[in-house]
Amino acid sequence: MAPTTTDHPALPALDRLDADAIGEALDRDGIAMPGRLLDPEQCAEVVDLFDRDEVFRSTVDMARLSFGAGRYRYFADPLPPLVQELRTRLYPGLAAVANRWAEALGEDGFPTEHDELLARCAAVGQHRPTPLVLRYGPGDHNRLHQDVYGDLTFPLQVLIMLSTPDVDFTGGESVFVEQRPRQQSRPVVARPGLGEAVVFPVRYRPHRGARGVHRVQMRHGVSAVHTGRRHVLGIIFHDAR
Numbered sequence: 112m113a114p115t116t117t118d119h120p121a122l123p124a125l126d127r128l129d130a131d132a133i134g135e136a137l138d139r140d141g142i143a144m145p146g147r148l149l150d151p152e153q154c155a156e157v158v159d160l161f162d163r164d165e166v167f168r169s170t171v172d173m174a175r176l177s178f179g180a181g182r183y184r185y186f187a188d189p190l191p192p193l194v195q196e197l198r199t200r201l202y203p204g205l206a207a208v209a210n211r212w213a214e215a216l217g218e219d220g221f222p223t224e225h226d227e228l229l230a231r232c233a234a235v236g237q238h239r240p241t242p243l244v245l246r247y248g249p250g251d252h253n254r255l256h257q258d259v260y261g262d263l264t265f266p267l268q269v270l271i272m273l274s275t276p277d278v279d280f281t282g283g284e285s286v287f288v289e290q291r292p293r294q295q296s297r298p299v300v301a302r303p304g305l306g307e308a309v310v311f312p313v314r315y316r317p318h319r320g321a322r323g324v325h326r327v328q329m330r331h332g333v334s335a336v337h338t339g340r341r342h343v344l345g346i347i348f349h350d351a352r
């Protein structure tokens with residue numbers, strides 16, 4: 112079992128996360144930026160994993176699938192300890208937000224602990240881990256998409272920037288597009304710094320409008336990297352079919 116203590120020295124920032132503030136930012140802005148979760152050495156550690164074939168279960172050439180351009184790799188089980196700990200410890204606070212959303216939308220809720228979510232995924236045939244690392248070079252980009260991997264979708268995900276914007280790369284903004292019923296799309300752009308996280312909806316979030324609560328759909332992607340290399344760690348909480 113990976114450590115799940117709340118005082119693990121490797122990730123002190125996780126102890127300071129404020130789930131209420133994250134929920135408020137998501138409701139207001141569509142995304143939340145809770146600050147730096149990984150220090151520069153930890154970012155470098157995850158980037159270095161990218162070239163180690165044995166820690167990944169599969170690799171996607173984004174151009175081949177018309178997803179954009181660049182490469183990403185899904186970690187194999189067991190996840191590297193840092194990734195495992197991020198996924199396990201980020202989950203409970205986000206589950207509180209997810210459950211508030213589920214209630215607003217009249218949907219089924221989610222368990223309070225991540226291992227229980229994984230058990231539910233396994234029960235519907237979703238066994239394969241979804242955390243991934245993405246690498247983009249000049250011209251590479253990621254088309255707007257939603258990270259759905261089966262019937263069971265946990266509604267929030269997290270990306271962590273592993274490179275330093277304007278130093279390691281230029282361009283490559285994280286782009287989010289919201290779609291409300293009968294409205295034009297709303298773009299949101301994030302430029303997380305090294306080690307910083309962005310929390311965002313996988314598919315949609317509830318919004319209370321004049322006619323009651325409705326779903327605001329969201330897709331995310333990345334604008335073209337102009338120069339250098341951009342690495343990102345993606346933490347998706349449900350497993351894949």
Ligand SMILES: O=C(O)CCC(=O)C(=O)O
Nearest residue numbers: 245258270285333343345
């Ligand atoms: O590279 C990014 O900023 C986004 C990566 C992505 O699609 C994800 O984390 O799900």
Ligand SMILES: [Fe+2]
Nearest residue numbers: 256257258331
């Ligand atoms: Fe994604």
